[in-house]
Amino acid sequence: MKPYVTLHMISSIDGRIEAGRWAGDAEAFDLFVRDYEEIHEALGATSWIVGRKTMQEFTPGPRIDTAEAGIVPRTTYNAAPGAQKFAIVVDPRGKLTWDRDNIKGDRIIEILTTQVSDHYLHHLRRVGVSYLFAGDDVVDIEQMLIELKRVFNIDSLLAEGGGVLNGSFVAAGAIDEISLLIAPVADGCADAPTLFEYTGPTFPATHLTLLNVERREGGLLWLRYRVAGKSKQPLAGVA
Numbered sequence: 001m002k003p004y005v006t007l008h009m010i011s012s013i014d015g016r017i018e019a020g021r022w023a024g025d026a027e028a029f030d031l032f033v034r035d036y037e038e039i040h041e042a043l044g045a046t047s048w049i050v051g052r053k054t055m056q057e058f059t060p061g062p063r064i065d066t067a068e069a070g071i072v073p074r075t076t077y078n079a080a081p082g083a084q085k086f087a088i089v090v091d092p093r094g095k096l097t098w099d100r101d102n103i104k105g106d107r108i109i110e111i112l113t114t115q116v117s118d119h120y121l122h123h124l125r126r127v128g129v130s131y132l133f134a135g136d137d138v139v140d141i142e143q144m145l146i147e148l149k150r151v152f153n154i155d156s157l158l159a160e161g162g163g164v165l166n167g168s169f170v171a172a173g174a175i176d177e178i179s180l181l182i183a184p185v186a187d188g189c190a191d192a193p194t195l196f197e198y199t200g201p202t203f204p205a206t207h208l209t210l211l212n213v214e215r216r217e218g219g220l221l222w223l224r225y226r227v228a229g230k231s232k233q234p235l236a237g238v239a
Contacts, residue, residue: 002145003157006043007166008179010036015194016187017161031218032183039222043179045156047086047106047148051165052096055089058103059096064123072121074114076132076151079125083107086130086152090165092139094120101128109152111144113137141172167198170206175227178208184219 010032011017023029040048079101087106089096094116101108110124110131124131132151134144148154159169169175180195208225216222 001149002142002174003047003149003154004045004177005145005157005159005169005175006045006177006179007169007175008036008040008043008048008158008160009166009195010181010183011195012183012185012187014187016189016192017163017195018187018189018192019183021187021189021192022183022185028184028218032181032220035216035218035220035222036181039179039181040158040160043158045158046084047088047152047154047156048158048160049088049090049111049165050160051162052089052091054160054162054165055091055096058087060099062097062099064097064119065126069118070122072118072125074133076147077121077125077130078151079128079130080107083152086154088148088157090139090144092135097123098127098129109148111139113139139168141168141174145174163193163195163197164199167196168200170196171198171200171203173206175206177211177227178223178225180223180225181216182221182223 009017010019012022019032022032085106086109087103088109088111090111092113092115094110094112098108108129110129112131112133114133114136121131132144132147134140134147148157159166159175206227207229209228211224211226214222
């Protein structure tokens with residue numbers, strides 16, 4: 001068993017997702033953010049997951065104390081057994097450092113590979129951040145989701161980027177539904193990240209069934225799709 005996964009994103013009409021580039025019209029940008037957050041809450045998922053680069057804005061990057069050098073078992077660590085809402089980050093090599101155990105009350109879970117250092121695991125335990133291992137070299141999406149359900153009892157999950165994480169979820173056949181806000185913006189920058197950026201072996205396209213289209217204030221379109229056919233790539237993961 002795994003959580004029900006909804007991909008929830010906002011993009012320009014050309015599929016770019018670096019929304020900070022659209023902040024020239026401050027009033028419109030604030031509207032985009034407000035609608036995105038309103039829909040995030042309305043979707044009712046208990047937890048959300050992002051990639052390392054997306055999560056960096058929440059991490060101050062404190063120096064890790066290297067005094068603790070004891071070996072830490074590569075097993076799941078639940079720092080908050082009673083928690084019900086989680087902020088989850090896929091951070092295979094353990095590059096994010098923390099000075100807190102939650103984001104707006106949602107307890108943090110780090111998704112790691114066994115390549116992380118003992119010093120890093122000591123850091124997470126000291127701060128009170130939960131973690132789980134989902135692979136030796138790359139994060140196995142399917143294994144990760146099963147463990148999130150089994151250990152943390154997560155029934156529903158919003159996947160909210162970036163493009164590499166989104167692409168890996170699609171490749172792994174892990175997405176059940178897509179909630180996409182399309183902003184009335186043409187980004188046009190070839191270097192800006194896109195909605196899906198899986199770089200592994202080629203796999204068949206994933207087909208969708210349109211559930212609903214809603215026109216919202218400021219020219220935003222909210223599209224909802226059910227994933228109709230999941231073309232699972234066995235080697236899909238996040239490095």
